[in-house]
Amino acid sequence: MTSGFTSAKSPFNASTERVERVLCFTAHPDDIDFGAAGTIAAWTAAGVQVTYCIMTDGDAGGFDPADRGRIIELRAEEQKRAAALVGVHDIRYLHERDGYLEPTHGVIKQVVQLIREIRPDIVLTMHPERNWDRLQKSHPDHLAAGEAVTRAVYPAVENPFAYPELAAAGLEAYKLPWLWFISSPDALENHSVDVSDHIEAKLDAIRIHASQHPDIERMERVVRDNLLANGRRAGLPEGRSAEYFHVVSVNGSSTIAGF
Numbered sequence: 001m002t003s004g005f006t007s008a009k010s011p012f013n014a015s016t017e018r019v020e021r022v023l024c025f026t027a028h029p030d031d032i033d034f035g036a037a038g039t040i041a042a043w044t045a046a047g048v049q050v051t052y053c054i055m056t057d058g059d060a061g062g063f064d065p066a067d068r069g070r071i072i073e074l075r076a077e078e079q080k081r082a083a084a085l086v087g088v089h090d091i092r093y094l095h096e097r098d099g100y101l102e103p104t105h106g107v108i109k110q111v112v113q114l115i116r117e118i119r120p121d122i123v124l125t126m127h128p129e130r131n132w133d134r135l136q137k138s139h140p141d142h143l144a145a146g147e148a149v150t151r152a153v154y155p156a157v158e159n160p161f162a163y164p165e166l167a168a169a170g171l172e173a174y175k176l177p178w179l180w181f182i183s184s185p186d187a188l189e190n191h192s193v194d195v196s197d198h199i200e201a202k203l204d205a206i207r208i209h210a211s212q213h214p215d216i217e218r219m220e221r222v223v224r225d226n227l228l229a230n231g232r233r234a235g236l237p238e239g240r241s242a243e244y245f246h247v248v249s250v251n252g253s254s255t256i257a258g259f
Contacts (some may be wrong), residue, residue, distance in 0.1 A: 010191035012178060012251045019043065022050045023120040025111065025149045026182075027057040027101055027141035028210040029079035034223070035182030036124060037086050037202040038195025039243050044087025050092040051118055052056040055107070057147050060098035062211045074211055082205035086198075101141040103148035109163050111152035123176055125149040127133075127184040127246060137183040146181065153179055153250055173212060175251040185247040191247040192234035199227065199241055 020234055022043055026032045032040070032123055033050060040050055058075040076093070094110055100105070115123060128146030132140040153176055154160040162172040167173065180191075195202065203220055206213075213219050227241035235241045249255070 012015040020118040022122045025125040027145040029075040036061045038198040040195045041201045043199035053092040055094045056098040082208040085205045101144040113185040122178045126178040127181040139246040179248040181246040189244040192242040196240045
């Protein structure tokens with residue numbers, strides 16, 4: 001189905017592109033809620049099936065020493081509750097160690113396996129390029145997540161001879177149409193989504209990750225201000241809010257094998 005997105009210099013035409021399944025890969029619980037929960041709420045409201053894959057357990061996160069013994073369980077609970085608020089109920093984990101994520105072939109193979117299983121129209125992940133304007137966007141695990149997923153998307157997902165044991169198990173090669181990035185350097189962002197109708201759902205989802213927020217009120221102010229600034233940058237009417245992405249066409253009408 002198509003969804004009501006606002007484009008800004010984007011190769012993705014929201015008025016004509018058919019989106020039925022989206023697969024999101026992020027490094028930690030809560031990354032997806034900061035980066036794209038408004039867009040995800042819009043997708044699920046339109047009937048799109050969205051799956052999360054969290055690549056680490058988030059075991060190095062948090063601020064309260066009292067949480068250390070149960071931080072993995074706590075963060076999984078938070079992510080499950082936050083996802084439900086934006087209509088997502090399918091959450092997978094790779095169970096890598098927080099702070100140690102690397103784009104190894106073991107990780108890449110798991111990404112390929114899940115993409116071939118779900119066969120989404122869009123894979124959404126974190127950007128593999130460092131953002132020097134806001135270094136906090138570029139946690140090493142974020143960069144590693146983006147690099148692992150990008151390497152998986154091309155060429156491994158669509159190469160029938162990559163990880164041949166996957167094809168032997170019935171997971172055939174698949175040509176992904178679109179790759180979307182969050183936490184991108186601003187200069188690379190080329191697509192905005194008007195999320196004004198889903199701001200409260202996004203903020204509710206972020207608030208669920210209370211173990212990660214020493215100052216929830218300040219966090220909420222910053223998020224609201226950033227979304228409004230994105231809306232202005234996208235040319236939306238005053239008071240509207242947007243999320244921004246770097247959208248890449250992987251397989252479209254202009255691509256051919258190997259180019």
